[in-house]
Amino acid sequence: MRAFQILIDGFAISALYALGATGFTLIFGVSGVLNLSHGAIMVAAAVAAWAAASVLNVGTYAGALIGVGVALLAAFATYFAVVKPIQDSRRIPNEEKEIFVLTGTLLWGIMIQELIAYFFTNNAKTVLPIVEGVVEILGVRTPKNEIFTAIVCCLVIALLWLLVNRTRTGKAVLAASMNPRGVTLLGLELTNIYIVVWAIYGILAGVAGVLLGMFLGVSSYSVGPLTASAFSIVVLGGLGSVSGSLIAAFVVGYLETLTAYLVSPAYRTIPALLLLVFVMYIRPQGLLGRR
Amino acid sequence: MAGFFTSRLFFVSLALVIIAATLPLYVSGYVLGLLTVAFYFGVFAMAWDLLFGFAGEVNFGPTFLIGVGAYTAGILNAQFGWSVYLCIVLGALASVIAGLVLALPALRVRGPYFGLTTLVAVLMLQNFIVVFADLTGGEIGLTIPDVITISAGANYWIALGFMTISAAILYGLSQSPVGLVLQASGQDPVQAGALGFNIVKHKLAAFIVSAFFSGLSGALLVFYFGTASVGTVVDVAVGVNVIVSAVLGGRRTVLGAALGAIFLIVAGEFLRPTGELATFIVSAVALLVVLFFPGGFLGAALSREARS
Numbered sequence: 383m384r385a386f387q388i389l390i391d392g393f394a395i396s397a398l399y400a401l402g403a404t405g406f407t408l409i410f411g412v413s414g415v416l417n418l419s420h421g422a423i424m425v426a427a428a429v430a431a432w433a434a435a436s437v438l439n440v441g442t443y444a445g446a447l448i449g450v451g452v453a454l455l456a457a458f459a460t461y462f463a464v465v466k467p468i469q470d471s472r473r474i475p476n477e478e479k480e481i482f483v484l485t486g487t488l489l490w491g492i493m494i495q496e497l498i499a500y501f502f503t504n505n506a507k508t509v510l511p512i513v514e515g516v517v518e519i520l521g522v523r524t525p526k527n528e529i530f531t532a533i534v535c536c537l538v539i540a541l542l543w544l545l546v547n548r549t550r551t552g553k554a555v556l557a558a559s560m561n562p563r564g565v566t567l568l569g570l571e572l573t574n575i576y577i578v579v580w581a582i583y584g585i586l587a588g589v590a591g592v593l594l595g596m597f598l599g600v601s602s603y604s605v606g607p608l609t610a611s612a613f614s615i616v617v618l619g620g621l622g623s624v625s626g627s628l629i630a631a632f633v634v635g636y637l638e639t640l641t642a643y644l645v646s647p648a649y650r651t652i653p654a655l656l657l658l659v660f661v662m663y664i665r666p667q668g669l670l671g672r673r
Numbered sequence: 674m675a676g677f678f679t680s681r682l683f684f685v686s687l688a689l690v691i692i693a694a695t696l697p698l699y700v701s702g703y704v705l706g707l708l709t710v711a712f713y714f715g716v717f718a719m720a721w722d723l724l725f726g727f728a729g730e731v732n733f734g735p736t737f738l739i740g741v742g743a744y745t746a747g748i749l750n751a752q753f754g755w756s757v758y759l760c761i762v763l764g765a766l767a768s769v770i771a772g773l774v775l776a777l778p779a780l781r782v783r784g785p786y787f788g789l790t791t792l793v794a795v796l797m798l799q800n801f802i803v804v805f806a807d808l809t810g811g812e813i814g815l816t817i818p819d820v821i822t823i824s825a826g827a828n829y830w831i832a833l834g835f836m837t838i839s840a841a842i843l844y845g846l847s848q849s850p851v852g853l854v855l856q857a858s859g860q861d862p863v864q865a866g867a868l869g870f871n872i873v874k875h876k877l878a879a880f881i882v883s884a885f886f887s888g889l890s891g892a893l894l895v896f897y898f899g900t901a902s903v904g905t906v907v908d909v910a911v912g913v914n915v916i917v918s919a920v921l922g923g924r925r926t927v928l929g930a931a932l933g934a935i936f937l938i939v940a941g942e943f944l945r946p947t948g949e950l951a952t953f954i955v956s957a958v959a960l961l962v963v964l965f966f967p968g969g970f971l972g973a974a975l976s977r978e979a980r981s
């Protein structure tokens with residue numbers, strides 16, 4: 383009974399983590415950018431969906447779409463206003479661009495967070511779920527919304543896989559992550575590929591944010607923990623490795639659920655952090671990462 | 674080094690310190706309190722800059738070192754009643770040990786991986802403090818019975834003196850041959866190693882120095898506040914402020930980091946009437962500086978001087 387409950391809850395949370403972390407790792411894999419405004423973009427999507435559905439009364443579907451749209455806009459804004467200027471800057475030495483991108487996106491994330499807090503207060507917001515009610519699975523009363531979350535996450539990840547492996551654009555993205563210079567030599571514009579990647583990222587972060595808002599609820603305080611959890615999942619899986627992140631998301635998701643059910647919800651994040659430190663010492667490049 | 678004592682930077686710094694030292698004679702206790710905190714923050718930022726600007730190690734968890742120093746001093750004083758000065762020294766020592774532990778992965782992994790390890794260290798410390806609430810006061814914070822002094826002026830002078838001495842030592846170190854080797858090993862470890870310098874030893878030394886000043890400053894801050902809490906010395910947001918200060922003031926300048934920290938804290942206070950938008954405005958200004966003046970305040974000023 384309890385085992386099934388852990389299995390089911392853990393799956394939904396893990397799927398959500400996986401979706402959130404996939405976009406993050408994709409951007410790193412392709413353009414070497416660690417986007418520390420990740421959590422802020424997810425929260426922006428959830429709050430936009432909440433505001434559209436609960437304040438403007440546009441309905442849950444339209445609200446969810448607006449949420450994803452806002453995340454897409456926020457992702458483009460991050461790229462064009464923060465990341466691209468730093469990457470193109472001649473005054474910043476190349477070896478220091480990484481720390482500048484980190485600092486820049488971090489500040490940008492704080493700006494988004496503060497704007498959300500200013501206009502929508504710090505209160506936790508729960509987006510109206512698209513599907514309501516509960517069902518019994520294996521004797522566990524499960525909200526339909528939880529099943530919906532898991533299914534959407536898996537679907538979106540499958541779509542991403544198809545996009546990357548089966549379409550021309552996707553193959554260009556994959557190539558850029560392997561060898562950016564080679565891609566430019568083949569006559570592809572690297573900037574266009576980056577724009578595509580940021581668009582994919584925006585949609586992934588938006589869907590993840592909206593689902594999170596329906597499943598657990600968000601507030602502007604969730605920004606930091608969300609970025610940190612995506613960051614640790616991605617590092618555990620290996621920076622830039624999408625399949626590594628997926629595995630890591632499930633490891634972290636189940637570890638957290640197990641701890642929360644069997645030990646105490648207060649210690650929820652500790653085993654995952656310990657595992658992370660352990661992996662960093664034994665295998666610094668993560669589970670499936672390349673050096 | 675000798676050139677420094679005749680440079681314009683030296684005279685400007687000297688003048689600033691002298692002006693700052695006379696402040697308690699004519700400004701209110703409120704301003705002094707604000708600046709006292711800003712000076713301790715300045716030391717955090719300078720210690721961070723030594724690691725990042727010179728050793729090339731991106732430490733996302735400056736608050737791990739600060740927090741260990743602050744909490745060690747606080748716990749020894751609050752739970753065991755040891756004297757303030759002993760607690761401060763032991764806090765700094767605990768921080769040095771923490772710095773050594775933190776340095777171990779740094780010698781194995783580089784770049785973002787090391788950055789993450791330091792971030793995880795902060796999260797672990799934060800969890801540790803919450804889990805062992807009996808000892809540490811948990812989320813509410815630890816109340817500390819003793820203070821160094823209750824006079825606002827004396828506290829201010831202690832902070833100013835501490836910052837000035839730290840700045841002199843850290844700046845001197847950064848300009849010394851050791852600092853140059855550090856800078857070389859940060860920029861190209863392979864070549865620096867090929868020239869015969871022991872990179873591991875130098876980086877370890879940088880960690881110890883950075884940890885010592887972070888911990889000492891953290892311990893002093895705790896005895897100024899009279900309380901140690903996650904929100905003031907450990908939270909990731911505090912670490913972010915330290916990093917932003919250093920980048921804002923100008924990385925690889927040491928002294929700029931202190932300027933950045935003072936600016937950040939004073940600006941935050943000036944913007945208090947704007948309410949919740951204060952943090953937004955400070956972040957936006959910091960972002961603009963990062964984008965358009967990547968050298969920071971001092972970097973921009975120094976390069977102008979070099980050109981003219």
